[in-house]
Amino acid sequence: MSEVRYGIIGIGNMGSGHAGILTSGKIKGAVLTAVCDGFESKREWAKEHFAGKVAVFENASDMIDSGLVDAIIVATPHYDHPAEAIGALGKGVHVLIEKPAGVYAKQVREMNDAAAASGKKFGIVYNQRMNPLYQKLRELIASGEIGDVRRINWIITNWYRTQVYYDSGTWRATWGGEGGGVLINQCPHQLDLWQWTTGMMPKRMRAFCQFGKNRDIEVENDVTAYAEYENGATAVFITSTSDAPGTNRLEVSGSRGKIVIEDDRMTLYRLREDEAAFNARNKEPFASPEVWKIELPAAGPSPEHAGILQNFTDAVLHGTPLVAPGEEGIYGLTLSNAMHLSTWLDDWVDLPLDEALHEAELNKRIATSKFKRTQPAEVKI
Template sequence: MVRIGIAGIGYIAEEYIKLIVKQRITGCSLCAVSSRNLQHMETVRKKYGLEQTALFTDYQEMLDSGCIDAVLICTPHFFHIAMAEAALAAGVHVLIEKPAGVFTEEGERIVQSVKSHPELTAGVLYCRRTSKAYRRVQSMVASRDLGKIKRASWLLTNLYRTPAYYNAQEWKGTWKGEGGGLLLTQASHQLDVLVWLLGMPEELQAFCSYGVERQIEVENEAVIQMWYPGGATVQFIASARECPGTNRLEISGSRGQIILENDRHMIWRRLEQDEREYAESSREVYGTVPYTERTLEFDGAENTVQQAAIVNNFIRAVQGKEQILCPAEEALQSLQMINGAYLSSWRGEKIRFPIDATEYRKEWERHCG
């Protein structure tokens, strides 16, 4: 039984507490919670009948107490990296709520900390990696069922947020509170999936719109054009002000196409011949490659299902039973992509990876600090 501590006691922390209490997260016991708000911790402890759970107003004291083996970090973004470093230094396994952090520069520190503590498990709560649909797509891309990837597009406009969402906590919707907006907070799940599926682009250009129809500082709309090694291109469009919005991922390769709607409904069009071979041999002016079409349906798309799955994976990784699905070093890639998108938007130009992490931080402080 892995002894778990939770750092932070806001909305997302309470979601994980519910999943533990309902035994949808198993193999662990909630032994401690850390927050500066003792009154709220006591309220939550009573609400869920957690009389045996220790409360700490000092995070380091919780780490040093000896009563936890692992910690879930559920605090605002700027605290993620330093708290993860402290956990590893204390010999405690760590799972960080997304994003991994705010700055690639800091993210590189956690990668070094992980390397210094190979006996410990460190991951990030990018729970879309547990999705049955995305795992099927990842398998198809990796096995080259789609052939050579030509193009992908993701229309992600169902991340709707009202002003009440931003007003619920004073740090939300601000650069100094969140470190970013739509890309860093809501859409970072999908950007992580994109990197997991296709890897990092060579270049990108981003166009961000800030505070559209909302009284916020950060972006709530973004368009990103990416260029990949080998000639593939990707377009990512996201919005937090459309309702009901769309969630549609398309990936096209030389052997076929996948269209995935709402993380559940997949159309798989499989070409009978590689498109490049067909194009070179066909004499038809308006010829098309013959293909077969299948429709697949996936369950398990609910957020709580995926949240439980990613924490269960972490617990089994701590126990040595599984590989962690999203190691901290992989999460750094999507953070670098997000930093690159902001940098491109501010400068109005295409940027190339890897970005200069120190230069990005200076640019962030100039625009947002």
């Protein structure tokens, strides 16, 4: 195979974005050959936009059966990601899914099992893993530069959304249409980076989700979560869509220092010696370890979606390791599922997550949602 022929399922905002990258010639070894969408208006747009150079189908099954594609990109609403992926994998094509991996961990686990059985490449569009800033953070933590991780704090509240935004689609910010709010729509990248950069998943979590705070919506738009880890570390994750101005600040503290990321810059506070060692030898009541403040140089531009598409193409053609394997989508989703479940139960939630209990509680919210899953839903923004 000299090139990967891509098909896109869902040609809305994200799907058309991927189409633009693939048709730009930026991705070596990749070509867009087909798209599909259940909405006639989207199909008509595609036919006009691509001027007959890309085949247009109504559904994924016909597109895949046409023999025109080697790999597909799933850019449909959240609930449909696993079903579309499983169907495509079963027909022998490679699959790259948009984030989130799904809405609840149980369905994503089924997708992961299908991917493992298929022998095909399976990736997820966690484009923030391509960002040199977070790659450097992961490298520094893994190398032991700040010692043992003790505390993680992330305030990510620069998602400001108005009521007009929420009113722009009947499916938006509903349990039936999206399956959640800020955790499912805006925060999947941060939830992924939280565990990917630190290499740790919590052992238990207590969360406080506020539903429709300052907005007329069903789902969570303000969240504060606290997590504990096996090694004694703790984490606090705060997010909101109604803070103005918002904040995006990540701190990871360890036994040998602290890393802060804010305003696309990284600062390393490096202790001269491990805090435990200093504490053991110190004889002064108000002493503190010597610390060096290091402003790391700008990490440079991130290739974002184009980087993920190139990496996935290289994985199919040359066996290059995936930066974002699709199977890893379950980790960040598990964190958001745990936050929901903790709030619904008003209690601690242990990890591994009770996936059946979460699904049952989610279904209660879906049953009373103003959006019914039988309604058509256009792809999210």
